[in-house]
Amino acid sequence: MSVTTDTTHTAPARGMNTFGDLSAHIVRVLENNGADISQLGVPPQPEPHDGLWEDVSVPQANARRTMWRNSIIDAAHDEYLAFRFDHLDESQKPNTLQRWLDSLVEAKKLDARPAVLNMIMPGNIGSGKTAAAISLGNEAAERGLWTLFLKHATYLTWRRPDSAPHNMKAWEVRKRFVECDLLILDELCGEMDVVATEFARKETIDLIDARIAAGRPTAYTTNLRSRRQPGSQAMGVVDILGERLLSRLESSAHLAKIVGPDRRKPAKPLDW
Template structure:
């Protein structure tokens, strides 16, 4: 009796996979995640064409760069990705930012802690603070630092039980932002007109304290002064978040004020 062979596998077309063989799909996932492919017996990838460090594993370097880009996109700041420190105006303190970045890169290379862990950048609205720190982050992410950008108000929202994405618990949100080599916390105390809630104070102090204890660098931009004074009666950081937080903020910190005209203000006043 003849046997139908239409559905039988052909030895010529369907070769069984070897045990533990890594498919191209799995290899791509590992590479995007920054896995060391040498440990899997895979050949080293070719040198990148975008000038990433030679002493940083290419998959790892690309992953770090993508992490930074995604954090900027999450903040709707895609337009800032083009800025580099050399593009900044002198009043945006590009030389100070270059020196601090160099110290962070060197500290990571020797597995040490930078002398300055916190950079505070106050200034008036529209003076270019966010642009300056975005340029810092752009270059840091290309020099081997795990760098993230988030607005202070956004971080607090993400830390609420139902504030983060469906696949990210409040614990994972905290872990993500505590473990970055460099965190740029934009608009610090923004959208806070008076005394902050206990939740905001607790979460902010926890983030600042945890990053200090871990020896990880943080850059803050803010439109506020440290505290209110008779000359400047508007609430400052100490008035909103408390003296304890201000004390922690000033620990191992460097202050660089950026003042200038509002770059976002139209040249001609709008008549409403």
């Protein structure tokens, strides 16, 4: 039994074009050294916003702002997302923070190491350190810096196996917080004023030392003094990190001490 086929009107397989139809378009794309975006229906990107340097595109800037926002949400500090320098009082050093941020943006434009690499913001509990630090981060994120917020104790937890959120691996946690343009490390050495484990020391020293070596700025808030005070059992930061690292941190740092009453304390003591 023979079968006769007529190839005169044979059509290409469903969903495919003939090579001849594709080749002309491919040639045009190659001639233009890239994809013909207009043919794909993708609208052109808008121009960069004011305040961003020329080599940062709008999609990158939006992604960085989203990462900053997510870091604040992870820390359960959503209420501070609207804070800017204008919301701070004089005790929270808004002018000092503004000048430092200006220097960081300028250094980023020049691909240079900031003259003042670190901002240390010590103060008593409830004095407004975290609000000031997040205001700094909000402003920095708006100006194009890849900024992240993180509590020190949270970093130590996330560095343990299978403890980080968003399916991140421990090495990805370190990479993210070492490589961001500006890290705001809240409550430095918090919960370590009595005992600091070897793991906590090692991870803390590694993070801080890596950022200093790379010339990436960091803002630190802390309730602790730099060193143990006479007659006190409470450890200072130097007792946890060691004299060498604290000396490196302080050698390129500005101190913005936040002094004030506990803002979270009720005006009238509660009767229990």
